[in-house]
Amino acid sequence: MTGPLPARMLVLWCPDWPAVAAAATAGVPLVRPVAVFSANRVVACSAVARGRGVRRGMRRREAQSRCPDLAVFTADDGRDARLFETVARAVEELVVGVEVVRPGVVAVPVSGAAGYFGGEHRLVETLVDKVAADAGVECQVGVSEGLFAATLAARYGELVEPGEGAEFLAPLPIRELDQPGTERAGLADLLGRLGLRTLGAFAGLAERDVASRFGLDGVLAHRLARGRSERPPLRRASPEDLAVAEIFDPPLDRIDVAAFRAKGLGAKFHARLADRGFACTRLGVYAVTEEGEQLGRVWRCAEPLTPHGVADRVRWQFESWLRAAPGERPTAGVARLRLEPEELVEGRSLQLGLWRGRSGGTGLEEDDVVATERAGRAFARVQGLLGPEGVLTAGLGGGFGPAERARKVPWGDRHEPGPAEEARWRGRLPSPSPATVLERPLPAQVFDAEGNPVGVTARRRVTAPPHRISLGGEDRDILGWAAWYAGDRRARVPLLLAGGRDENEEAVLALCVGTENPVWTVEGMYD
Amino acid sequence: MTAVVETPVAPVARLAALPGVSTASRAQARTPGRVLPVLPALAGLLPATGLRRGSTVAVHGSTSLLLALLAGATAAGSWAAVVGVPSLGLAAADELGVDLSRLALVPRPGTELAAVVAALLDGVDLVAVNGTVVPPAVARRLSARARHRGAVLLSLGPWPGAEVELSSSRDRWQGLARGHGSLRARRMSVRVRGRGAATRPASAELLLPGPGGAVVGADTAASPAPVTQPVACEEATG
Numbered sequence: 001m002t003g004p005l006p007a008r009m010l011v012l013w014c015p016d017w018p019a020v021a022a023a024a025t026a027g028v029p030l031v032r033p034v035a036v037f038s039a040n041r042v043v044a045c046s047a048v049a050r051g052r053g054v055r056r057g058m059r060r061r062e063a064q065s066r067c068p069d070l071a072v073f074t075a076d077d078g079r080d081a082r083l084f085e086t087v088a089r090a091v092e093e094l095v096v097g098v099e100v101v102r103p104g105v106v107a108v109p110v111s112g113a114a115g116y117f118g119g120e121h122r123l124v125e126t127l128v129d130k131v132a133a134d135a136g137v138e139c140q141v142g143v144s145e146g147l148f149a150a151t152l153a154a155r156y157g158e159l160v161e162p163g164e165g166a167e168f169l170a171p172l173p174i175r176e177l178d179q180p181g182t183e184r185a186g187l188a189d190l191l192g193r194l195g196l197r198t199l200g201a202f203a204g205l206a207e208r209d210v211a212s213r214f215g216l217d218g219v220l221a222h223r224l225a226r227g228r229s230e231r232p233p234l235r236r237a238s239p240e241d242l243a244v245a246e247i248f249d250p251p252l253d254r255i256d257v258a259a260f261r262a263k264g265l266g267a268k269f270h271a272r273l274a275d276r277g278f279a280c281t282r283l284g285v286y287a288v289t290e291e292g293e294q295l296g297r298v299w300r301c302a303e304p305l306t307p308h309g310v311a312d313r314v315r316w317q318f319e320s321w322l323r324a325a326p327g328e329r330p331t332a333g334v335a336r337l338r339l340e341p342e343e344l345v346e347g348r349s350l351q352l353g354l355w356r357g358r359s360g361g362t363g364l365e366e367d368d369v370v371a372t373e374r375a376g377r378a379f380a381r382v383q384g385l386l387g388p389e390g391v392l393t394a395g396l397g398g399g400f401g402p403a404e405r406a407r408k409v410p411w412g413d414r415h416e417p418g419p420a421e422e423a424r425w426r427g428r429l430p431s432p433s434p435a436t437v438l439e440r441p442l443p444a445q446v447f448d449a450e451g452n453p454v455g456v457t458a459r460r461r462v463t464a465p466p467h468r469i470s471l472g473g474e475d476r477d478i479l480g481w482a483a484w485y486a487g488d489r490r491a492r493v494p495l496l497l498a499g500g501r502d503e504n505e506e507a508v509l510a511l512c513v514g515t516e517n518p519v520w521t522v523e524g525m526y527d
Numbered sequence: 528m529t530a531v532v533e534t535p536v537a538p539v540a541r542l543a544a545l546p547g548v549s550t551a552s553r554a555q556a557r558t559p560g561r562v563l564p565v566l567p568a569l570a571g572l573l574p575a576t577g578l579r580r581g582s583t584v585a586v587h588g589s590t591s592l593l594l595a596l597l598a599g600a601t602a603a604g605s606w607a608a609v610v611g612v613p614s615l616g617l618a619a620a621d622e623l624g625v626d627l628s629r630l631a632l633v634p635r636p637g638t639e640l641a642a643v644v645a646a647l648l649d650g651v652d653l654v655a656v657n658g659t660v661v662p663p664a665v666a667r668r669l670s671a672r673a674r675h676r677g678a679v680l681l682s683l684g685p686w687p688g689a690e691v692e693l694s695s696s697r698d699r700w701q702g703l704a705r706g707h708g709s710l711r712a713r714r715m716s717v718r719v720r721g722r723g724a725a726t727r728p729a730s731a732e733l734l735l736p737g738p739g740g741a742v743v744g745a746d747t748a749a750s751p752a753p754v755t756q757p758v759a760c761e762e763a764t765g
Contacts, residue, residue, distance in 0.1 A: 371605070371606060372606070374650045375606035375631070378646050378647050378651055381646040381649075382643050386633070386639060390633060392633075394617045394630065396618060402618045405617070405618050408617075411631055431736070432619060432710060432713075433618035434619060435590035435591040436615070437616045437618075438614050465706055480704050480708070481706065482703060494710050496710075504588075504695075504698040505698050507700055507710055526713070527588070
């Protein structure tokens with residue numbers, strides 16, 4: 001048992017925040033069951049919905065079958081952050097040093113405020129009343145040593161006595177290690193299967209045994225289970241000013257522009273810390289508007305922030321500032337933004353791949369990281385020239401036609417998991433796919449041997465074999481064709497055309513819709 | 528293995544063209560003059576049995592051929608970007624072996640084309656550009672930039688001063704009849720012309736795409752090719 005106990009903290013937790021925020025935005029009363037979905041799975045649901053059998057991770061269809069009047073929303077981090085600003089502001093009016101952990105959770109240091117309000121119980125009461133009055137939401141409060149224990153205390157609604165953090169944690173189930181944003185599900189699952197079913201059982205192991213078997217992640221989790229802080233903050237003051245500031249001219253007053261600038265700023269901020277071997281667990285976002293208003297908020301994180309994490313928090317903060325209710329909104333755009341590392345920990349940038357290395361690690365991964373960073377800088381520069389939509393990355397998803405299968409997102413954004421690629425799409429064309437997929441399909445006309453237009457019937461047949469195609473004012477003979485029906489009176493028809501340039505046979509992909517007045521378009525070319 | 532061997536093949540370059548060895552070659556390939564790997568079926572066609580860093584390669588008339596050239600290097604970990612081709616078929620790219628997670632698209636560079644391509648050449652190993660929209664003076668400047676930066680510039684369409692030009696002719700499709708079957712494979716004759724070390728023209732018959740999507744030499748496809756077999760079965764069930 002080494003090291004001092006972490007500082008005593010109070011955590012205020014609004015249960016089911018994504019569901020509460022979604023319902024508030026849409027004006028749905030909370031007596032109606034509400035669930036928030038991402039990739040067709042429940043990520044959060046209201047207490048009413050939970051009472052009716054909706055659970056996290058459930059498919060949408062199953063959730064709706066258990067609860068037919070369920071109000072369904074898609075997940076939106078920006079919305080969650082925007083609405084949470086009112087809660088953070090309410091807490092801030094009573095106590096100083098408010099840190100947002102994630103939308104739904106704020107942490108405050110407890111020592112000073114408890115003294116002022118006359119004890120922790122009084123402080124908790126005052127806070128809960130204030131949040132209910134100002135923001136109109138319910139919350140739970142917990143007090144303990146360190147962020148992890150305090151968050152769990154809030155979940156169980158406990159005020160843990162000073163020094164009894166470890167005792168409070170000991171009987172809790174091991175899966176509590178997997179808090180949102182920490183990605184410890186695998187470790188918690190493994191420990192559970194090894195027979196360590198409570199945090200206390202895990203905490204009882206010797207630290208060196210944990211280190212030799214579970215690596216760095218295991219040691220950090222072990223520290224948490226023992227009621228220590230995950231990594232002690234660096235006591236030494238940083239030798240120089242590590243803050244990153246940027247002046248915007250013209251001032252930022254649009255979310256999408258702010259989100260784009262946040263990405264660059266996040267990468268710069270992270271690189272600056274990483275160069276000096278630091279990482280940041282508490283990020284201060286400070287802005288000055290054109291009219292001279294000062295805005296500021298501190299974000300706390302259990303894990304050291306990645307460039308993505310920094311950018312996300314800056315974007316969320318902008319959403320809550322720029323989309324606040326009139327009266328609370330700043331009167332002008334943001335002219336200056338400063339990111340300050342409020343708490344530093346030792347960086348882990350050099351140990352990348354030590355435990356999490358990809359299979360067959362050959363030592364070349366570092367080389368790969370360098371190449372990826374180099375490419376990323378080039379793409380960011382092009383985005384600077386053309387805007388964020390200028391550089392796209394692609395993935396493939398499910399769909400019938402080649403254009404529907406392509407999923408394109410701006411470089412730097414994550415691919416949302418869509419309908420599974422493996423899902424069976426009956427009537428989908430077999431490979432090969434056309435190498436050219438036209439953005440605007442070309443109109444065409446297709447005739448049979450008698451010169452009548454060819455259509456597709458509701459019984460999934462062509463009215464006559466296609467014989468000739470008129471495409472761009474040019475008539476070509478059809479040497480081969482086959483129809484793939486994608487619905488009633490709708491077929492994709494690969495056509496093999498005679499007499500191309502350089503004696504080439506050309507193949508095109510045509511789409512036919514309709515029977516009597518068929519509309520033919522050419523969607524792509526197998527060139 | 529290779530389709531046509533008209534130029535003597537250096538052992539190192541041939542090793543670099545093998546998929547398993549590619550990462551090692553990439554590690555040395557930072558210096559100009561090294562070669563980015565291509566698919567084995569295409570290695571025999573190219574003067575250096577791969578895409579020499581700093582060179583410009585023009586591809587005429589076939590988007591599939593361009594994608595096939597990108598496939599080997601992206602699968603080996605190189606980054607690639609395609610500029611000014613909004614109609615690029617991504618499913619086809621995937622089937623031909625391009626690693627889509629290593630591919631970036633700049634569909635509409637507009638008037639910033641020269642600046643965009645120059646920026647990409649600084650950071651990306653392979654940059655493919657729609658050659659029909661680039662004025663000749665700009666094209667020469669970009670080729671010089673690629674030479675300086677050790678990147679490979681590929682053009683879809685004509686490009687003044689390209690070191691290697693590939694063009695396809697006599698395309699013949701297999702598998703699609705009147706009313707039944709499906710497009711299965713295309714036999715094409717690829718002709719290579721070049722300057723400098725690549726003056727001697729070469730040509731090869733390729734199946735692009737071959738049965739199952741991958742590229743194979745037409746001669747090797749005639750004999751039983753166990754390597755492509757599992758892929759073919761897997762795709763056929765879809």
